[in-house]
Amino acid sequence: MNSRSYSPATSLLLQAWLPVSLIVLWFLLSASSTSAFWPPLTEILSAMGDWALSGELWNDAVYSFTNYFLALFLSLLVGLGFGIAIGLMPKVGRVLDPFLDFLRSLPVVVFVPIIILSLGIGREPKVFLIFLACVWPILLNAIVGVRSIHAGIFEASDAYRIPLRLRIPKVVLVGALPQIVVGVRLAITIGIVMLVVSEMYGATEGIGYFILQSAQRFQLSSAWA
């Protein structure tokens, strides 16, 4: 609260100088580049323009982000549901904790070939992969969030006989919210990574597919785009 407040224009400038100058630097350094691996920025932009104009950028983006949001929604549903249930039942938690710790430490990328093999190359395996990566941070943070609620809050809820239908949304969910937000933020980032990775195997459209195709055809300006 002590910091000076800036006018909107000034604060925009303060936030923007670094990315803007980095882009300018990229432009200047790459302008005369003849390396096939470091195409000039202008070429990357025109490749991006082509991709957009052909309508494929739009198609690829819609396809990818439909998968992404579907998976994120599913992992929220499953992660919060199980997270709250496990968080509320300490005995169940004690039994499950070692398994959860083992499972979350497995890199999801390992499952990519297996899942593509077993679920085929359609939309489902991709949604499932993104879901698999996103559900862990949400689940584990929801469990920690519920456990971090002060014991007195639960005791007061018991004493005043707050029924479960009120207790879950107004006590447990709200009480665990700070930690849940941490989990969701992690999931959002991990999901984007998995989105691209999932489309690099056995895909026929999507952003990851576009990157891989371009790279394999040596159209590096497109891959950068």
Add this chain to the structure above:
Amino acid sequence: MTRETLTSPVALSATHVSKSFGSGPDRVDVIEDLHLSIRSGDVTCLVGPSGVGKTTLLRLLAGLASPTSGQVSMDGVPITGAVEQIAVVFQDYRGSLMPWMKVLQNVAFPLEGRGVSKSERTSRAAEALAVVGLSDKISSYPWQLSGGMQQRVAIARALAYESPILLMDEPFGSLDAQTRFELEDLVLQLRRDFGITIVVVTHDIDEAVYLGDRVVVVGGRPSRIVDDIDVPLGRERDQITTRAEPAFIQLRSHVLNEIQL
């Protein structure tokens, strides 16, 4: 000084109640074969040294814990869980009010679980807050208030719940002396104005004698009732004159002696 005859009907009673935690060699017996009858309309103070199982006893009376053996009953009906007729004020007000709800919502929330309509919830909560003198803090968050005010909110929550019995666990333990005096008088006011049966658990002998119509001394390991005293100070108490009365001083020494045994 133990009395056998009951002048008022029994509101809450514990018969042959024992409570132990753990099992095998780690087993700890906290309470053993305890008998206690809380008379309706009384302020009953359970006093004893720290770690003697007073909080456990209160949780048993509230139905928040179940006895290892024996029975707690209210008006003759066994208690197996929390009941509508009993409201509780906890020692740790910071932990028992919901920090994400404003004061009014905190007080009204238990009524929502009972299915009370929204407008009635709000008016009952506002009324209860007026009784504890917090009408102007309705839309603050609990953590914005002082400790004494937070405990007033907890009392208002109990009051809005409109239970005939109020159990308080070391309610003023972490408050400063002035605030404690004010809240003690608030408790007496609740008994006078609303006829609520109140049970206060405390380690503070002065507080027990000042508040109580009856002081029950708990001690030993496992705990039992050491003494059960009717306080001969009348129903009207005053922080200055009551505490100066010879009967007050005599009783306080008597209880202190028993606790130090």
